Amino acid sequence: MLLLAEPLRSLAFRLLHRAMRGLLCNLRSVGSDRTTPIHEQAPRCSKKVVTFFHLRGCIDGMMRDDMELVRQYARGKSEEAFATLVSRHVNLVYSVALRQVRDAHLAEEITQTVFIILARKAGSLGPGTVVSGWLYRTARYVAAKALTLRQRRQGREQAYMLSQLNEIETDAWREIEPLLETAMGQLGERDHNALVLRFFEDRNFKDISSVLGTTEAGAKMRVSRALEKLRAFFTKRGLTLSATAIATAISAHSVQAAPVGLAASVTAATVKGAAVTTSTLTLIETTLKLMAWTKLKTAVVVSAVALLAAGTATVTIRQAKAKAPDSSLSFAGYATPEASIQSMLWAGSRGDFKGFLAGCTPEQITRFESKMAGKSHDEISSEAKAWANALKDYKITQKDVISENEVHLHVHAAPSAEGLRSGSVIIVMQKIGNEWKQEGDL
Numbered sequence: 321m322l323l324l325a326e327p328l329r330s331l332a333f334r335l336l337h338r339a340m341r342g343l344l345c346n347l348r349s350v351g352s353d354r355t356t357p358i359h360e361q362a363p364r365c366s367k368k369v370v371t372f373f374h375l376r377g378c379i380d381g382m383m384r385d386d387m388e389l390v391r392q393y394a395r396g397k398s399e400e401a402f403a404t405l406v407s408r409h410v411n412l413v414y415s416v417a418l419r420q421v422r423d424a425h426l427a428e429e430i431t432q433t434v435f436i437i438l439a440r441k442a443g444s445l446g447p448g449t450v451v452s453g454w455l456y457r458t459a460r461y462v463a464a465k466a467l468t469l470r471q472r473r474q475g476r477e478q479a480y481m482l483s484q485l486n487e488i489e490t491d492a493w494r495e496i497e498p499l500l501e502t503a504m505g506q507l508g509e510r511d512h513n514a515l516v517l518r519f520f521e522d523r524n525f526k527d528i529s530s531v532l533g534t535t536e537a538g539a540k541m542r543v544s545r546a547l548e549k550l551r552a553f554f555t556k557r558g559l560t561l562s563a564t565a566i567a568t569a570i571s572a573h574s575v576q577a578a579p580v581g582l583a584a585s586v587t588a589a590t591v592k593g594a595a596v597t598t599s600t601l602t603l604i605e606t607t608l609k610l611m612a613w614t615k616l617k618t619a620v621v622v623s624a625v626a627l628l629a630a631g632t633a634t635v636t637i638r639q640a641k642a643k644a645p646d647s648s649l650s651f652a653g654y655a656t657p658e659a660s661i662q663s664m665l666w667a668g669s670r671g672d673f674k675g676f677l678a679g680c681t682p683e684q685i686t687r688f689e690s691k692m693a694g695k696s697h698d699e700i701s702s703e704a705k706a707w708a709n710a711l712k713d714y715k716i717t718q719k720d721v722i723s724e725n726e727v728h729l730h731v732h733a734a735p736s737a738e739g740l741r742s743g744s745v746i747i748v749m750q751k752i753g754n755e756w757k758q759e760g761d762l
Contacts, residue, residue, distance in 0.1 A: 386405065386408075386450075386451035386452070387445070387447060387449060387451065389401040389402070389404055389405050390405065390438075390442050390445055390449075390451060391442075393405070393439065393442050394442040394443040402435075402439065405435075405438070405451070406435055409451070409452055409455050410431060410435075412452060412455060412456060412459075413430075413431045413434050413435070413455050413456075413459045414427055414428070414431045416456055416459040416460060416463065417430035417431055417434075417459050417462070417463045420460065420463035420464065420467065421463050421466060421467055421470075426466055426470070427463075429466070430459065430462045430463050430466055431459070433462050433466075434455060434458050434459050434462055437458055437462070438454075438455065438458070492561055492565045492566070492568070492569040493569040493570075493572070493573040495554075495559050495561070496554065496559070496561070496566065496569050496570070497573070499553075499554065499557060499559070500570070502553075503550050503553040503554065504550075506549070506553060507546060507549060507550075510532065510542065511542065511545065511546035511549060512546075513531070513532065514528060514532065514539065514542040514543045514546050515543065515546050515547070515550075515570075517531060517532075518543045519567060519570045519571045520570070520575055522571065525539045525540055525543075528542075528543070533687050533760065534748070534759075534760040534761065535683070535748055535750075535759045535760050537722065537726060537748060537759075538748050538759070538760050538761070541728070541746070544563070547563040547566060547567055548563055550563075550566055551563045551566055554566070649662065649665055649666045649669050649708070649712065650662070650666055651663050651666050651667075652666070654678075654679060654755035654756050654757065655754070655755070655756070656756060657719070657727045657729055657749035657756045658716060658729070659756070660679045660749065660755070660756040660757065660758065661679075661714075661716070661729065661731070661747065661749075661758070663675075663678075663679055664676050664678075664679035664680075664758065665708045665711055665712070665714070666708075667679070667704075667708075668704040668705065668707055668708030669705060669708035669709060669712070670705075671701035671702070671704050671705045672701075672704070673692070673700045673701060673704050676704055677689075679757060679758055680757055680758050680759075681750055681752065681757040681758065681759045683759065683760075684757070684758055684759055684760055687760075710733065710734070711731075711733045713733060713734065714731050714732065714733040715731070715732050715733070716729050716730065716731055717730045717731075717732050718730035720746075724751070725750060725751040726748065726749070726750050726751070726759075727748075727749045727751075727756070728746050728747070728748055728749070729746070729747045729749060730744065730745075730746055731744065731745050731746070731747055732744045745761050746761060747760075747761050748760050748761060
């Protein structure tokens with residue numbers, strides 16, 4: 321028995337010694353710094369075991385720390401605990417909000433809202449809640465809701481502003497409508513057409529310039545001046561409205577949808593010869609007579625002006641016989657807008673149509689060539705001479721510098737059928753390279 325007891329006692333001692341060494345190793349591993357080299361740790365300590373115990377302790381500690389702060393606030397409304405939570409996660413929440421809404425002020429509001437929600441739900445969060453993850457998701461929810469509310473608010477604001485504008489437009493239209501047709505009837509044909517194209521048909525200035533045979537700048541000027549004439553007309557009748565208000569009201573209300581089927585009935589009556597009422601026939605006949613009378617009056621006025629101009633020209637010619645030929649028109653080059661006009665008149669007085677076109681922009685050349693298409697050389701030359709002679713005593717009364725490459729010249733001359741029917745015109749001059757060319761008139 322004594323011989324057996326000794327080996328057993330020795331074995332038990334060795335096992336106990338090994339167990340103590342293992343326990344001591346684990347205790348050192350848990351308490352050691354993660355940066356401690358492997359060779360300095362206790363023998364037989366696994367690197368995997370050391371890392372696992374250390375990180376798991378940190379994760380559990382952080383979770384318990386965040387949730388403990390939440391519990392502290394839920395139990396006693398601890399301001400210190402909540403302030404710690406806010407300082408720890410405020411950057412995360414703000415960044416999530418800012419990425420979604422792209423508005424610093426709104427992101428601040430969202431951040432505040434998220435933490436208020438955390439305070440209200442602190443008592444209901446489960447023990448396994450990852451507070452940072454919960455805050456991230458809540459920030460996304462709040463940001464999405466904030467965007468929705470902002471869009472709704474902006475929609476309401478826009479609707480309110482539109483309603484206010486509509487009320488202003490409607491009030492202006494109520495004042496304008498009874499007088500609009502009379503006002504439009506007071507305009508010349510070119511001004512009338514410019515307003516119809518711009519505000520009744522909603523055409524852009526490029527289209528208008530093409531229809532009227534002028535530049536876009538010329539079309540804008542034409543529309544602006546026609547609007548100013550309307551404004552002056554309404555002002556004389558007690559309506560104080562800006563040109564912008566008039567334009568807005570006309571654009572919004574001047575054209576109404578025709579009844580359904582009207583287009584078909586008009587087409588049938590016009591093209592297919594469908595029967596029309598007696599009143600319609602009466603309207604047709606009386607309107608045609610009115611149009612003919614209007615055209616006749618215009619022709620009489622033009623003829624009278626032409627006869628007056630012809631009489632004046634006759635007197636001038638007779639007087640000129642006793643004097644030396646007038647050499648006021650001469651080639652002046654194209655270095656200035658004024659010189660270009662003089663050079664064009666000089667070429668026209670010689671019947672030199674090509675020389676006349678040399679003072680024009682490519683677009684204006686195309687328009688003149690189109691106008692003269694089908695006419696003989698002699699006819700074109702004769703018209704050029706008549707035009708130049710009618711403008712021989714022209715005067716430039718005003719010069720508007722629009723830009724360094726565009727100038728408007730106000731030209732006045734005796735009214736004539738060949739030259740300026742109204743006695744005045746605004747010529748648009750554009751600079752191409754170092755030369756000034758005529759682009760059209762307003």
